[in-house]
Amino acid sequence: MSELGSGRMEIRFEAAGTTREEELRSLYDWLAADRALRGQIRVTRVAEADADAGRMGPGLDAVLAVLTAVSSVGQLHLSYLAWRRSHRPRSRVSIDITAADPDQVAELLRRFGETDDSDGEPG
Template sequence: MSEGERELWLRVSGSEDELRSLRDWLRHEDGLRGRVRAFQSPLAPGEMGGALDALAVAVGSGGMGAVLANCLSTWIGQRRSDMRITVSTRDGRTVEVDAKGVDPQALARDIERLLNSDETEGNPQ
């Protein structure tokens, strides 16, 4: 992650396959290519591989939050209606998105709000 970028964490309710699908979807978006990392649970004894837990997406200025929001909105729109996505920052601030009637503009505003509040933390006004 380069200077000036923030990392948002994405988690999906439901199966691990849904998170893998989202990872593949985001990796094919030109504006997010090379900015998506997958995180897996540590291996338990007897396991062959860890479960996929979350995706980390490095976003910066220049409307990348809107790019991410549009990608998420499109992907969610093609999923089952009872799914939820949680977008969070390192300090635990979150936005939850329900697949039922997701509003791309509202999601973009929520993501930008997460990114902007992260930038201003610790900076006295």
């Protein structure tokens, strides 16, 4: 089970609340700096579709991790868990997984849900 059927999987991290952009920037920086993820996972920032007119630039809407091998999910899961433990996010973080196999998605959501604590909830 090392390759994905559709060729890739997308895991989208979103946050809610007044500190959501701060949380997403922190998560993005953490994942982008994780050497164990380099070359396995592409991590990108997703900008808001319609930013407020008074802003200097678009706000941060989500962090997207794109994987081509299921084996990369384990390291992403560990990195996310380490971020949660060190950062203790104040905003609710939700996780949306897109892949060809619905059973695989359900299992991954369960795994990410097990990493959660009372400070936020994957969804």
